């Protein structure tokens with residue numbers, strides 16, 4: 001008995017990797033190996049993009065944020081494949097995924113006033129990744145077996161409803177991850193250091209705190225919800241910054257490029273305001289009014305893939321499938337990692353009885369976010385009409401397992417499943 005225990009413990013230790021914390025140089029044990037953390041983070045990029053209404057369509061804006069992010073990433077201790085995305089959400093927020101994927105909402109860029117402020121926020125997010133706050137959350141919350149299973153199944157492109165459910169559950173938690181006060185303190189300390197070492201005036205972060213505090217009176221910025229900002233955090237960062245040599249003339253406070261980019265996005269701000277009003281109208285079922293606003297929004301900025309997507313949703317509801325497909329297709333072409341337009345294009349094609357083309361879009365949607373049940377229901381229909389019954393059965397089964405019972409098609413899926421099984425097996 002004792003021997004078995006010993007082997008068990010040995011196994012546990014072997015499965016922990018001994019590494020050195022790049023921040024402190026101290027020896028640490030980590031459960032989640034770096035390459036797994038990177039792979040896992042990558043799997044959640046499309047979910048993060050979809051939850052924030054797609055990537056901002058302007059490549060120049062994306063490139064600029066990426067360049068500032070990478071400049072700071074050069075001085076951080078963890079060498080990861082860092083990537084920075086600007087997404088269409090109007091909410092004032094920035095967030096990170098495990099493995100070094102960092103997201104900036106367009107809403108945040110609207111309120112920032114200079115480049116050192118942007119550097120402050122990016123430095124702070126990079127600090128969360130470098131202190132392994134996400135990885136530690138996963139290690140604490142989930143068994144490694146589950147995480148490794150998710151990776152194995154998804155990377156091999158296998159269909160497994162239980163794993164997809166877990167994937168979805170973890171995704172929700174990763175995207176709303178709230179940091180502890182200690183973690184915030186650590187991220188502030190490191191973030192300020194990173195920004196400074198990359199050549200930025202470290203007072204940038206302090207300025208963003210003041211901007212957020214002012215906004216707080218109108219509407220709490222999302223960033224403050226996930227990164228709590230008590231009074232003493234401001235004071236602590238101020239004290240910290242005083243230790244740095246702020247008289248250094250070379251410290252970057254602002255650049256022309258920042259304002260060039262900012263002016264560029266402000267030009268289309270109205271398009272996004274109309275989009276957000278129309279989203280509220282859609283949620284209240286006021287489709288015609290929403291449609292008018294979306295038409296205006298797209299007149300201002302035809303590449304606004306979020307507006308295209310919501311207009312496609314309205315057309316789908318109105319059963320104008322050709323129109324919903326056209327908008328969804330355009331949106332999917334603008335952002336090939338945006339889940340919703342792929343799904344809508346697939347459903348529209350199914351309704352138009354173009355089953356093969358529908359499968360093309362739905363398979364893409366499935367690969368982007370594997371945990372959404374409707375994708376599988378419509379795939380089931382497509383395959384059934386094409387007489388590929390085994391595939392139809394598999395997809396109906398997955399759809400039903402992933403569904404919360406309120407999708408509206410469950411009874412139909414069950415009925416079809418029974419009929420197909422009878423057809424095939426009896």
Ligand SMILES: [Zn+2]
Pocket residue numbers: 124128179184187226227
């Ligand atoms: Zn934070």
